[in-house]
Structures are given as C-alpha cells and as structure tokens.
Amino acid sequence: MNLLELQRRMAEDVRRPLTEDYEMRSFADDGRPVADIAASYISPNSRLSSFERLEIYNRQYWFRLITAVSEDYPTLNALLGQKRFDALILAYLDEHPSTSWTLRDLGAKLPAFLAAHPEFAGRRHRLAVDVANLELAYVDAFDGKQLDPLTTEEAQAIGADSRLFLQPHLRLLELAYPVDNLVLAVKKEMPEVDIVSSAATHRDVTNRAKIPPVKRGKLFLAVHRYDDSVYYRRLEKETFLLLEGLRLGASVAAAASQAFAKSKLTPDAQALLLQQSFAHASQLGWLCPLPGTDVALPHLEMKVN
Amino acid sequence: MPANRFNGYTDYEVGIGLRVPHYDHILSKKPIVDWFEIISENYMVDGGRPLKILDQILDQYRVVQHGVSMYFGSAQPLNRDHLKRIKELTKRTKTPWLSDHLCWGSVDGRYTHDLLPLPYTFEAVRTTAERIRMVQDFLEIPLAVENVSSYAAYNDSEMTEWEFLNEVVHAADCGILLDVNNIYVSSQNHDFDPMDYVNSIPAERVAQIHIAGHSKFEKYILDTHDHPVLDPVWKLYGRAIERSGPTATLLEWDDNIPSFDEVHAEALKAHRFLRAAETAMSVGAGLREEAHV
Ligand SMILES: [Fe+2]
Numbered sequence: 001m002n003l004l005e006l007q008r009r010m011a012e013d014v015r016r017p018l019t020e021d022y023e024m025r026s027f028a029d030d031g032r033p034v035a036d037i038a039a040s041y042i043s044p045n046s047r048l049s050s051f052e053r054l055e056i057y058n059r060q061y062w063f064r065l066i067t068a069v070s071e072d073y074p075t076l077n078a079l080l081g082q083k084r085f086d087a088l089i090l091a092y093l094d095e096h097p098s099t100s101w102t103l104r105d106l107g108a109k110l111p112a113f114l115a116a117h118p119e120f121a122g123r124r125h126r127l128a129v130d131v132a133n134l135e136l137a138y139v140d141a142f143d144g145k146q147l148d149p150l151t152t153e154e155a156q157a158i159g160a161d162s163r164l165f166l167q168p169h170l171r172l173l174e175l176a177y178p179v180d181n182l183v184l185a186v187k188k189e190m191p192e193v194d195i196v197s198s199a200a201t202h203r204d205v206t207n208r209a210k211i212p213p214v215k216r217g218k219l220f221l222a223v224h225r226y227d228d229s230v231y232y233r234r235l236e237k238e239t240f241l242l243l244e245g246l247r248l249g250a251s252v253a254a255a256a257s258q259a260f261a262k263s264k265l266t267p268d269a270q271a272l273l274l275q276q277s278f279a280h281a282s283q284l285g286w287l288c289p290l291p292g293t294d295v296a297l298p299h300l301e302m303k304v305n
Numbered sequence: 306m307p308a309n310r311f312n313g314y315t316d317y318e319v320g321i322g323l324r325v326p327h328y329d330h331i332l333s334k335k336p337i338v339d340w341f342e343i344i345s346e347n348y349m350v351d352g353g354r355p356l357k358i359l360d361q362i363l364d365q366y367r368v369v370q371h372g373v374s375m376y377f378g379s380a381q382p383l384n385r386d387h388l389k390r391i392k393e394l395t396k397r398t399k400t401p402w403l404s405d406h407l408c409w410g411s412v413d414g415r416y417t418h419d420l421l422p423l424p425y426t427f428e429a430v431r432t433t434a435e436r437i438r439m440v441q442d443f444l445e446i447p448l449a450v451e452n453v454s455s456y457a458a459y460n461d462s463e464m465t466e467w468e469f470l471n472e473v474v475h476a477a478d479c480g481i482l483l484d485v486n487n488i489y490v491s492s493q494n495h496d497f498d499p500m501d502y503v504n505s506i507p508a509e510r511v512a513q514i515h516i517a518g519h520s521k522f523e524k525y526i527l528d529t530h531d532h533p534v535l536d537p538v539w540k541l542y543g544r545a546i547e548r549s550g551p552t553a554t555l556l557e558w559d560d561n562i563p564s565f566d567e568v569h570a571e572a573l574k575a576h577r578f579l580r581a582a583e584t585a586m587s588v589g590a591g592l593r594e595e596a597h598v
Contacts, residue, residue, distance in 0.1 A: 001461060003428050004380035007412040014417055042457045045496060047524040053457040056525070061417055068418075098416040101374040101387045102346055143353035169352065228354040 006041055013037060013054055014061045015097060017090055022062070024055035065093055069107040073135045075179075075186040076114075079128055079211045080121060088113075088120040104139075111136050127214055130175045134183050134232075137171035137223035141230045144169030149285035158278065158287075160253035164246050165288040171223040172235075172243055178219040180232040182211065226284060233284075238263050238270070239277040243286070307552040311447050311480025311512035313401030317367065317553035318579060321572045324558075328358055330565040338569065340367040342555045343398070346374055349390045359397070368398045369513070369553075371482075375405035375440065377450060378423040378433045379412060388443050395446055402512050404449040404482040407433065407473060422455035425462040425469035434476035441479060449480035449512035454490035454519075454528035466491065467505040480512035483549075485541040486528065486557075490519050493526045503541050508548040516542055516575065517557040531560035533571050543578045550586055551579040 001009065013034070019025055028034055038050035045053075066089050070077050077085045092113045098106050111132035114120060121128035145168040150158075158164070220240035222233040235243070238259045245255025260270050281287050308314040320340035323331075330336070341362060348359050362368060372391065395403060408420040423429045441448045452470055464472070474481055483506060485499075492499035516539075518532025534542075534556070546552060556572035 002380075003378075003424065003426070003432055004412070006424055006459070006461065007380050007409055010421065011412045011415060011417060014419070014421070015415070041460055043460050045458070045494070048456075050457075052524070056456040056527075057419060057421065061419055064418055098418060099414055101384060101411075101416060102349065103418055104350065143350040143355055145351035146353070225353060228357050 001041060009037075009041060010054075010057075014057050016058060017094055018059065018062050022059060024051065024058045062090070062093075065098070065103075065106065066090070068103040069093070069110065071190070072107045072139050073110065073132060074190045075131045075135060075183045075211070076128060078186060079124065079131055084120060084122075088117075091117070091120070104143075107139070108136065127177050127179070130173075130177045130179050131183060133173055134175065134179055134221070134223065137173055138183070138187065138230055140171055141169045141223045141225045144225070146225070146285075147288040147291075150282055150287045150289060152282075154289065155278070155282040155287065158252060160251065162252045163249060163290055164252070165290045166243065166247045167224065167286045167288055169225045170243075170286050172240060172247065173219075173221045173223065174240065175219040175221060176216060177214050178217050179214060180219065180221055180234070182214060184232065222286075224284065224286065236273060236277075238265070238273055239280075242274070242277055243281065246287075307511075307550045309480070309509065309512065311402060311449055311510055312553060313447055315401045315553065317369070317401075317513075318551070319572050319575050320369065320553065320555045321568055322371075322555065322557055322559070323362060323368070324562055326562050327565040327568070332358070332361055334565075335365065336565065336569065338366060340369055340553070342369050342371050345370045345372040345391055345394055345403075349394055356397075363398060368400060369555075370395060370398055370400040370403045371451075371555075372403065372405035373420070374410065374416070374418070376410040377405065377407060377436050377440070378409035378429060379436075380409070380432055381412065383436060383439060388440065392444055395444060400446065402447040402449055402480065403444060404451055404513060406453050407450040407470065408453045420453045422453060422457060422459075423469070424459040425464045425466060427463060427472075430469065430472040430476055433473050437473070437477035437479050441477070447480055447512065448477075449482040450474065450477075451482035451484050451515065452487050452491075454484075454487040454494075454526075456494055456525055456527075458495055465497070466495075467502045471505065471507060474507065474510055479510075481506065481510045482513045482515060483511050483545055484515035484517070485545055486515065486517040486519055486534070486538045489535075489538050489541060490526045490528045499537070499541055500544065503544050503548070506545070506548070508550075511545070511549040511552055513553045513555060514542065514545055514549075515555050515557055516572075529560055530557045534574070539574070539578070542575065543581075546578045546582040547585065551582045554579070 016025060016028065024034060026034055028037060035051040038054040042050040042053050044050050066086060069089050070085065080088065092110055095113065096109050111129060114132050115129045118125040147167060149167065220235040220237050222235055224231060224233065241259035242255050245258050250258065256274055263270055265273060308316050318339040320342055321338060323341040323343045348355050350356065406420045407423065409423055410417050410419055410421055423433065437448060437450060450473065485503065488499045488502045492502065516534045517530045518534055520527050520529040520531065554575045556568065558568050562568065
C-alpha cells in the first residue's frame with residue numbers, strides 16, 4: 001500500500017458512520033468485516049486489536065465533527081433533543097463531509113439540508129428550520145467580512161439611481177416564527193469555543209435547555225455585527241424588502257417601489273419609513289459602496305416618493 | 306541555544322496558549338506572560354471579535370502561531386488558498402517561527418480534522434519533507450514540526466517514530482516542536498521507552514517544546530490537554546531541556562480550562578528546569594573557557 005492508498009483507505013474507515021451507540025460498525029458497506037480491513041494496515045498491540053485502534057480514530061472523527069456543528073446550533077440541538085439532533089448531524093455530515101481546512105463552515109449547509117429533510121424534525125419542522133437559519137446567520141455575522149460603510153457624505157448623496165452593496169456580515173431573514181428571543185436566550189448560556197489540537201473523547205452534552213412552545217408569527221429580522229457583537233434587529237416588512245432589493249442589485253428607486261408596492265401604509269407613513277430605513281441602515285454601517293465603483297454620487301438627489 | 310535558526314533566533318521562555326475563556330482576564334489584568342501561542346485557524350477569519358482581540362493581544366504581547374490543519378504528511382498537493390491565508394496572518398502576528406504537526410489529515414479534498422499518524426516509511430519521509438520545504442519557501446518563516454500522539458501503528462512502517470522524525474527534519478531542514486507529552490502518550494500506546502525517543506532527537510533543531518496533561522483509559526492513553534502536567538512528562542521535559550538548553554516552552558490546556566492564574570502557574574513550573582539548564586550551560590561554558598585557557 002503506498003502512502004496515498006493508505007490515506008484513502010484510512011479516510012474511508014475513519015469517516016464511516018458509527019452505530020447508534022457511537023461504536024465502530026462491524027461491517028463495511030460492501031459487507032466486508034471492518035476487523036479484516038483494519039488488520040490489513042493497522043497492527044495490533046498486546047492490549048488493543050487493529051479494529052479497536054482504528055475505532056479510536058473513527059469515534060474521534062465523529063465526536064469532533066458533531067461537536068463542531070452542534071456548537072453552532074445549540075438552540076436547534078435543544079429543540080430536537082440530542083438523539084434526533086445527532087441523527088440529523090450524522091446524516092448531514094455523511095452527505096456533506098468537510099471539504100475545507102477549517103471547521104468554521106462545516107455547518108453552513110445544515111439549514112438547507114434540514115429544510116429538505118423534514119423527517120429529522122417531526123411536527124416542529126418549520127420552527128426548526130427557522131432556528132437553524134437564525135443560528136447560521138449568527139455564525140456569519142460573528143466573524144464575516146466587514147467592508148467600509150458609506151461615509152455620512154456618501155450616504156447623504158444616495159439618490160434614486162444609486163446602487164449599493166450591503167455589509168457582507170448582514171443577514172436578512174424572513175421567519176415564520178419569532179425565534180429571535182429564543183435563540184438569544186440559549187446563545188447567552190453557551191461558552192465560546194476554540195479550535196484545539198487535543199483528542200475528542202466523547203459527545204459533549206452542553207445544552208439541556210428546554211424550549212418553550214413558540215407561536216407562529218411572521219418576523220423580518222436583520223442579523224448583523226456592531227462593535228464586534230452580534231445583534232438581531234426586528235424590521236418592518238417594507239424595510240426588509242427594501243434591503244433585500246438592494247442586496248439583489250436593484251437601484252434605490254426600484255428597490256423602494258418593490259418594497260412599498262403592497263404596503264398598507266399611508267403615503268406619508270411610507271415616505272417616513274423609507275427615510276428612517278435608510279437612516280438606520282447607514283447609521284448601523286449596513287450600506288457600502290458597490291465594490292470597484294466611485295463612492296461619490298453627487299449628481300443624485302435623495303427622492304422620497 | 307536556545308536561540309537558533311529554527312525559532313528565528315529568539316530567546317522566548319514560558320508561554321501559554323491563548324484561549325477564549327481567558328480573553329477578559331488577559332485584557333483587563335494584563336498579566337506578565339512571556340508569550341502566547343495561538344492556534345492559527347481560530348484567527349483565519351474575515352473579521353469580527355477574534356481578530357480584534359488578537360490585535361489587542363499583539364499590542365502588548367509576543368505571539369507565536371501554531372496550526373492544526375497543514376497536514377504536512379498528506380500525500381496530495383498543498384492547499385494554496387490555505388497557505389495564502391496563513392501567510393496573511395503571519396504578517397499580522399509577526400510570528401518568529403510557525404509550527405504544525407507531523408501528520409496527515411486530508412485526502413481527495415476531504416478533511417478529517419484529526420492529526421492522523423503517518424506510516425514510518427521512506428516514501429512518507431520524502432513526501433512530507435518535500436511539502437515542508439514548499440511551505441517553508443512560501444511562508445518565508447522558519448518551520449517547526451510537532452510530533453503527534455498516536456493510538457495506531459501501521460503494518461507498513463519501516464522505522465521507529467523517532468527515526469522517522471529525524472529523517473524528515475533532516476530532509477526538510479526544518480525545526481522541531483518537541484511535544485514531550487505526546488512522546489509519553491505514544492510510548493504508553495506503543496510500548497517503547499520515551500527516554501530513547503527524547504535522547505535521539507537532534508537537539509540543535511528543537512525550536513520549541515510543548516508540555517500538557519493527558520488522560521489514562523483502561524487500554525490506552527489519550528492526549529486530552531485537560532489536566533496538569535504529570536510527573537513522567539516533567540521528567541522527559543527536564544531531559545529534553547538538558548539536551549537542547551533552555552528552550553521556548555508552552556503549556557497546552559484545551560479542555561476543562563481552569564482560571565488563567567492556574568494555567569499560568571502550571572506553565573511556570575517549567576522555570577525550575579529552565580533555570581537548571583541555564584546553570585548547567587553556564588557551568589559548561591565556564592569549563593570550556595578554562596580548558597581553552
Ligand atoms: Fe502539542
């Protein structure tokens with residue numbers, strides 16, 4: 001076995017899913033006994049068989065990865081309970097193994113995976129998807145890229161034809177359940193964690209929070225970073241649509257007319273909300289110049305329709 | 306020694322690992338710490354609090370980068386994007402040397418996020434040394450490779466672990482981050498005398514030493530970094546220092562992390578050995594001078 005063959009062999013064995021009791025499986029997918037596979041390249045010692053030595057790495061792989069993902073999704077973990085949550089993560093990681101040197105992005109596709117697999121969440125599927133999306137938004141807002149926002153002068157020069165770029169760490173969410181307070185409460189109890197070089201010996205159960213019933217209710221939310229802390233900010237539907245429009249590349253006028261197209265507010269109230277939306281967004285540093293463009297837009301005037 | 310070309314000719318003493326639970330204490334109390342070791346990957350992010358904290362630490366302390374995902378021993382080409390990001394961070398930290406593990410961990414673009422042991426073969430020596438040289442050339446910083454603890458041995462191995470380490474560092478012309486706790490853990494798991502290992506290390510290549518605690522299970526020992534350093538590990542440390550001279554030393558404590566003061570006090574126990582080595586060296590130097598006269 002050359003080096004590459006050995007590494008391919010061992011990677012397949014280390015990544016093989018565990019049994020329900022977190023032990024190494026006895027048989028590979030093709031029916032071969034894993035004990036035979038292990039003995040083909042790992043030598044035993046007087047206390048441990050080849051199988052048992054390989055099992056240390058097989059378990060460690062899963063414990064480390066499950067722990068890494070669960071640290072990003074503590075509320076989802078509490079909502080589903082450990083058994084269902086672990087089943088979800090195992091299935092997810094089996095379909096989305098790590099393709100990056102960092103563990104940071106390991107859980108990035110979990111909300112989409114959960115949305116496509118309702119069987120892991122049962123009755124509270126939509127609630128679980130909302131929680132997952134919000135927890136992912138936290139991860140992105142926490143250490144996502146920060147661009148220099150518009151200066152006050154540039155913000156004042158925003159006009160109908162302006163196209164803007166939204167702060168990369170800002171996430172906009174449309175949720176069916178008001179889960180912001182719930183997620184915040186769980187997050188507060190969670191310690192921040194590092195990547196380390198020590199062994200992963202067990203499945204850490206750090207979260208025993210009980211999730212109270214949550215009533216359905218639409219919520220538009222901005223998740224963003226301000227002064228190095230992550231905040232959730234509830235938005236009016238129109239503000240949410242306006243920002244979404246800008247994010248998709250629409251001009252200010254186009255985004256505004258789309259945002260207020262179905263608004264039930266009076267024209268005066270619409271004008272006020274539009275003005276406030278821009279004022280808050282620029283105060284919070286959400287509006288940035290389009291990359292590669294001249295930030296100054298002196299030829300345009302802010303028009304409120 | 307201890308300043309040598311593998312640690313950028315520095316004279317660092319006892320450092321501790323920078324960990325999240327200690328941020329507030331360090332920034333508010335500003336304890337005297339000779340240097341901090343950071344896990345590079347925790348700060349290879351695009352923005353936010355981790356980098357802000359790092360910059361505050363860098364304002365007041367010396368920092369050395371230690372990585373967990375270089376996988377010098379993986380058989381396939383290096384990840385350029387990863388290397389570029391590490392280089393970016395080295396410019397921020399101005400780390401005088403950089404360390405990562407003598408192990409593998411990825412294949413065909415899939416990552417295990419584990420420090421998997423290499424088979425001790427001549428092919429693995431060639432592959433690993435070539436990759437270390439490439440990284441060293443790219444980063445333009447001295448590299449030190451760390452021996453990992455292991456729980457499995459391969460049928461294909463053609464030499465002992467310490468012979469393998471020797472072969473690799475000579476072929477790559479790089480330094481060693483000698484982890485004496487890992488030597489102890491592996492000696493128990495593979496039934497060898499850890500002193501044989503320490504005594505075979507090319508002392509002039511040791512850039513840094515790791516000390517740590519471990520956990521004993523019924524049939525094997527795991528490298529858990531969640532305890533104080535145990536006596537047999539201190540003994541190996543003493544011997545390593547005796548051979549290499551006083552060397553930059555770092556205590557790893559990654560799980561069940563106690564207060565900053567407790568971790569620091571544990572790390573500072575290393576001073577006893579460092580002072581003894583210094584005395585031995587100055588006595589030795591004195592003798593040499595006399596002999597010269
Ligand atoms: Fe270490």
